[in-house]
Amino acid sequence: MNSFDQALATSQLSLTRTTPRVLQLNLGKLCNLTCVHCHVNAGPHRKELIRHEDLERTLDWFEKTEIPTIDLTGGTPEMHPDFKALVERVRQFEKPREIITRLNATIINEPGFEWVAEFHARHQLTIIASMPCYSPENVNAQRGEGVFDSSISAFQKLNKLGYGTDPALKMHFVFNPGGATLPPPQEELTEDYKREMKQHFGIVFNDLYCITNMPIARYASYLKRQKKLAEYQQLLMDSFNPASIDGLMCRDTISVDWQGRLFDCDFNQQLDLTLDKNPDSRIWDLDLEAFSKLPILTASHCFGCTAGAGSSCGGTLVAAS
Numbered sequence: 372m373n374s375f376d377q378a379l380a381t382s383q384l385s386l387t388r389t390t391p392r393v394l395q396l397n398l399g400k401l402c403n404l405t406c407v408h409c410h411v412n413a414g415p416h417r418k419e420l421i422r423h424e425d426l427e428r429t430l431d432w433f434e435k436t437e438i439p440t441i442d443l444t445g446g447t448p449e450m451h452p453d454f455k456a457l458v459e460r461v462r463q464f465e466k467p468r469e470i471i472t473r474l475n476a477t478i479i480n481e482p483g484f485e486w487v488a489e490f491h492a493r494h495q496l497t498i499i500a501s502m503p504c505y506s507p508e509n510v511n512a513q514r515g516e517g518v519f520d521s522s523i524s525a526f527q528k529l530n531k532l533g534y535g536t537d538p539a540l541k542m543h544f545v546f547n548p549g550g551a552t553l554p555p556p557q558e559e560l561t562e563d564y565k566r567e568m569k570q571h572f573g574i575v576f577n578d579l580y581c582i583t584n585m586p587i588a589r590y591a592s593y594l595k596r597q598k599k600l601a602e603y604q605q606l607l608m609d610s611f612n613p614a615s616i617d618g619l620m621c622r623d624t625i626s627v628d629w630q631g632r633l634f635d636c637d638f639n640q641q642l643d644l645t646l647d648k649n650p651d652s653r654i655w656d657l658d659l660e661a662f663s664k665l666p667i668l669t670a671s672h673c674f675g676c677t678a679g680a681g682s683s684c685g686g687t688l689v690a691a692s
């Protein structure tokens with residue numbers, strides 16, 4: 372039994388699936404940035420992208436389900452050559468779906484991507500965008516020089532199109548700590564962010580999601596270089612909060628990688644922990660009835676989701692204990 376399962380057993384808890392609510396599709400590892408906290412090791416030279424025919428098969432499968440949301444991740448999803456066709460196809464489904472894009476806002480200012488802001492508004496995509504601080508120094512240190520100014524100008528463009536004010540155009544920000552600490556309370560930080568972003572840049576947004584940095588991939592290497600990896604892992608274990616289990620995203624999410632392979636979450640995807648330890652299963656063959664009975668694969672990194680107030684793609688899960 373791994374240390375996370377032991378923690379669950381000690382609290383007399385188990386991790387079970389609920390009805391799938393989100394299909395989280397990773398379109399590939401291509402990105403114009405190389406952020407230090409990136410858990411997918413994305414970057415400008417990565418070649419892994421979902422193939423056109425696999426994307427078609429994935430959407431054929433998705434269309435037949437009742438899953439209400441598709442959550443597009445990467446890399447930078449908009450850099451996939453089929454991004455626009457994907458969105459247009461989902462918008463033609465008989466049953467309407469929410470389409471989320473995990474937007475790296477700087478892409479809006481890259482040559483060749485001038486279409487992004489207007490396209491997203493026209494297709495009413497929900498935007499979830501990383502904005503790890505409201506001060507330039509911290510953002511540039513974590514995400515790269517110039518990222519702060521580029522993100523600010525992108526959010527201003529999105530605001531002009533109605534994002535953050537039109538109820539159909541939601542824009543949420545993601546905060547993740549710069550150091551090896553847990554995020555501060557989400558409610559308090561939301562107030563600070565709303566005030567500072569409005570006052571200094573005239574930017575409005577909907578919600579702020581505080582996400583705990585996961586000590587895997589590039590972020591684990593970064594902590595290792597800082598000689599802080601063991602200390603951070605211990606902090607996550609010591610902060611285990613049983614009340615976070617109910618809201619864990621692996622309970623209602625199906626995570627798919629650029630090859631169509633299946634995972635319990637994006638983190639398991641980066642660790643190559645395939646669903647039910649079966650690397651051959653693909654989303655287009657998935658039987659949801661059988662899926663509902665499969666165990667969720669856990670390991671010590673799961674403490675990253677259950678520390679303090681808990682953490683998921685939608686921010687914190689409970690009040691910190």
Ligand code: SF4
Nearest residue numbers: 402406409413446475
């Ligand atoms: S964190 Fe996002 S924007 Fe940064 S390198 Fe990774 S995928 Fe790209």
Ligand code: SF4
Nearest residue numbers: 621635636638673676
């Ligand atoms: S890392 Fe994945 S499997 Fe583990 S608790 Fe978090 S969401 Fe669930």
